[in-house]
Amino acid sequence: xxxxxxxxxxxxxxxxxxxxxxxxxxxxxxxxxxxxxxxxxxxxxxxxxxxxxxxxxxxxxxxxxxxxxxxxxxxxxxxxxxxxxxxxxxxxxxxxxxxxxxxxxxxxxxxxxxxxxxxxxxxxxxxxxxxxxxxxxxxxxxxxxxxxxxxxxxxxxxxxxxxxxxxxxxxxxxxxxxxxxxxxxxxxxxxxxxxxxxxxxxxxxxxxxxxxxxxxxxxxxxxxxxxxxxxxxxxxxxxxxxxxxxxxxxxxxxxxxxxxxxxxxxxxxxxxxxxxxxxxxxxxxxxxxxxxxxxxxxxxxxxxxxxxxxxxxxxxxxxxx
Amino acid sequence: xxxxxxxxxxxxxxxxxxxxxxxxxxxxxxxxxxxxxxxxxxxxxxxxxxxxxxxxxxxxxxxxxxxxxxxxxxxxxxxxxxxxxxxxxxxxxxxxxxxxxxxxxxxxxxxxxxxxxxxxxxxxxxxxxxxxxxxxxxxxxxxxxxxxxxxxxxxxxxxxxxxxxxxxxxxxxxxxxxxxxxxxxxxxxxxxxxxxxxxxxxxxxxxxxxxxxxxxxxxxxxxxxxxxxxxxxxxxxxxxxxxxxxxxxxxxxxxxxxxxxxxxxxxxxxxxxxxxxxxxxxxxxxxxxxxxxxxxxxxxxxxxxxxxxxxxxxxxxxxxxxxxxxxxxxxxxxxxxxxxxxxxxxxxxxxxxxxxxxxxxxx
Numbered sequence: 226x227x228x229x230x231x232x233x234x235x236x237x238x239x240x241x242x243x244x245x246x247x248x249x250x251x252x253x254x255x256x257x258x259x260x261x262x263x264x265x266x267x268x269x270x271x272x273x274x275x276x277x278x279x280x281x282x283x284x285x286x287x288x289x290x291x292x293x294x295x296x297x298x299x300x301x302x303x304x305x306x307x308x309x310x311x312x313x314x315x316x317x318x319x320x321x322x323x324x325x326x327x328x329x330x331x332x333x334x335x336x337x338x339x340x341x342x343x344x345x346x347x348x349x350x351x352x353x354x355x356x357x358x359x360x361x362x363x364x365x366x367x368x369x370x371x372x373x374x375x376x377x378x379x380x381x382x383x384x385x386x387x388x389x390x391x392x393x394x395x396x397x398x399x400x401x402x403x404x405x406x407x408x409x410x411x412x413x414x415x416x417x418x419x420x421x422x423x424x425x426x427x428x429x430x431x432x433x434x435x436x437x438x439x440x441x442x443x444x445x446x447x448x449x450x451x452x453x454x455x456x457x458x459x460x461x462x463x464x465x466x467x468x469x470x471x472x473x474x475x476x477x478x479x480x481x482x483x484x485x486x487x488x489x490x491x492x493x494x495x496x497x498x499x500x501x502x503x504x505x506x507x508x509x510x511x512x513x514x515x516x517x518x519x520x521x522x523x524x525x526x527x528x529x530x531x532x533x534x535x536x537x538x539x540x541x542x543x544x545x546x
Numbered sequence: 547x548x549x550x551x552x553x554x555x556x557x558x559x560x561x562x563x564x565x566x567x568x569x570x571x572x573x574x575x576x577x578x579x580x581x582x583x584x585x586x587x588x589x590x591x592x593x594x595x596x597x598x599x600x601x602x603x604x605x606x607x608x609x610x611x612x613x614x615x616x617x618x619x620x621x622x623x624x625x626x627x628x629x630x631x632x633x634x635x636x637x638x639x640x641x642x643x644x645x646x647x648x649x650x651x652x653x654x655x656x657x658x659x660x661x662x663x664x665x666x667x668x669x670x671x672x673x674x675x676x677x678x679x680x681x682x683x684x685x686x687x688x689x690x691x692x693x694x695x696x697x698x699x700x701x702x703x704x705x706x707x708x709x710x711x712x713x714x715x716x717x718x719x720x721x722x723x724x725x726x727x728x729x730x731x732x733x734x735x736x737x738x739x740x741x742x743x744x745x746x747x748x749x750x751x752x753x754x755x756x757x758x759x760x761x762x763x764x765x766x767x768x769x770x771x772x773x774x775x776x777x778x779x780x781x782x783x784x785x786x787x788x789x790x791x792x793x794x795x796x797x798x799x800x801x802x803x804x805x806x807x808x809x810x811x812x813x814x815x816x817x818x819x820x821x822x823x824x825x826x827x828x829x830x831x832x833x834x835x836x837x838x839x840x841x842x843x844x845x846x847x848x849x850x851x852x853x854x855x856x857x858x859x860x861x862x863x864x865x866x867x868x869x870x871x872x873x874x875x876x877x878x879x880x881x882x883x884x885x886x887x888x889x890x891x892x893x894x895x896x897x898x899x900x901x902x903x904x905x906x907x908x909x
Binding site: 381382387398399510513522529 | 598602605606609613614616722725726728729730731733734735737738740741742745756844845848849851852855866867870871873878882885886888889890893
């Protein structure tokens with residue numbers, strides 16, 4: 226909150242900062258944090274009333290725990306084709322609760338490893354997508370004139386590109402790796418976020434306190450990071466949650482089409498393996514069902530959380546509780 | 547997502563518009579401009595949208611050319627597939643596909659020919675790309691068209707019912723079911739349907755064919771029935787994963803109308819609740835949904851890639867998948883252009899038609 230007008234009083238600030246908590250009333254920083262804590266608490270109180278959102282959050286917590294503890298639950302050699310313990314395509318049994326794949330690997334172990342890939346790709350791709358979208362959206366809303374015109378035309382152009390086709394094209398063009406998948410999803414899904422953030426930026430920038438900040442000498446960077454960014458963050462959070470579920474679905478799609486790293490076990494990759502092993506024509510539903518179900522559950526959990534966040538921010542949406 | 551974006555975007559657009567139109571015309575919002583002037587304004591608006599679409603189409607054409615040149619490897623080597631070929635043969639093939647020219651010459655040739663509908667010769671089929679596309683187009687149109695009609699009607703009907711009884715158990719179940727299906731990967735749902743209804747589990751016999759568009763041994767009306775029989779599972783898959791979007795937008799736009807005065811008036815006239823919904827609320831709530839319908843129509847063509855692949859449907863999506871695995875450059879870039887063009891054309895159509903339906907925007 227330091228502006229050029231307040232410079233003479235600046236030496237006082239470090240003093241006020243050091244004994245943080247003792248003089249909260251005087252320090253603007255402490256005030257800001259107190260206000261943010263209150264906002265988060267208020268947000269959580271409203272979020273708690275949505276059962277669907279809570280259910281989504283609970284599912285995500287369990288799945289995150291499984292993903293983190295996968296190396297402890299099943300050994301790393303469970304992914305190895307040569308060290309497989311079971312026979313090919315065994316039906317579910319006591320030893321292999323979900324059966325085995327065509328190499329004799331336990332499907333339950335592969336599913337657990339797949340959780341890590343799906344979550345990693347989903348989170349990183351969504352983060353990339355939302356980061357690009359937020360940067361483009363805020364700058365396009367803040368700087369008007371030719372810059373905004375050009376950047377919004379580029380956004381519109383990306384918006385009309387069929388996301389899946391573009392992602393498939395990128396994944397084909399680049400080398401097969403998990404980073405390619407993340408890049409392909411991130412680069413193709415940002416325009417929606419950019420449009421949302423730009424609209425919100427325009428509405429924030431029309432408020433009087435932005436004019437005050439500008440009059441006090443606040444530069445472009447100061448206004449964008451200190452005033453606009455905190456105001457678009459809730460929207461960005463909701464958008465991130467929704468983009469994650471899209472990203473997880475797209476990752477599975479690319480893997481199913483054989484466009485991701487074949488050495489990495491993922492849910493979409495398992496479905497492709499199942500199809501190649503003839504699981505469809507021989508009716509091995511127990512091979513096909515679990516990976517798709519897992520994808521659907523995780524994608525649904527993120528969607529539920531995202532919709533709940535959206536409806537807390539904008540109660541007019543009327544999302545059922 | 548879109549329910550959040552629509553009001554915000556419209557607000558932004560309205561802000562821009564007011565600064566433009568309020569400048570020269572001192573008239574207030576109540577004073578309507580003469581009919582002829584508003585027609586001229588609409589013509590200008592539509593022309594602008596069409597010009598924008600032309601620019602987008604050209605940008606897509608440029609992208610389709612350069613994006614796929616990045617694929618590592620020599621297409622000629624891919625085509626010969628490791629067979630023994632002389633250097634003369636390779637040179638001849640390079641000439642045949644125009645690969646011996648410098649990149650910028652290939653590009654200008656590509657653009658020039660694309661304008662006349664000539665997208666070159668497919669590497670794997672050795673046939674003009676445009677022929678392969680026109681061959682596959684009817685199958686895609688049949689599949690996506692049927693699915694589009696069904697999921698649109700289903701989405702609007704269920705969305706309207708859901709919003710009308712907002713918060714009821716029916717609404718909750720409706721939304722939850724739609725969201726669940728929306729989260730399901732379409733190719734997985736397709737595979738499951740094939741296993742359960744085509745291959746059959748245990749005592750259940752296969753009810754539907756596992757793939758393809760027709761058995762090929764039928765004529766006349768029997769052929770129509772045969773195609774319809776093949777159509778069932780792909781359409782069910784597409785409808786299941788797509789109808790949620792229409793439902794959610796219809797639901798939220800009807801919720802926006804719910805508190806309106808005109809509905810109170812309609813009720814005060816003594817209209818039955820059912821009639822208030824069907825004659826008064828739903829037509830108004832349809833307006834934002836119309837935009838989505840066009841967007842859906844454009845994206846479903848590309849969205850059918852997976853369903854067509856899973857069901858071996860002889861359409862554009864299946865062709866795209868085949869072309870990718872080679873990679874068959876001319877076919878891939880032409881299909882990329884077709885998919886993107888479908889979205890652009892539909893979006894433009896929505897932009898052009900919307901002001902005619904809703905006089906409050908776009909003029």
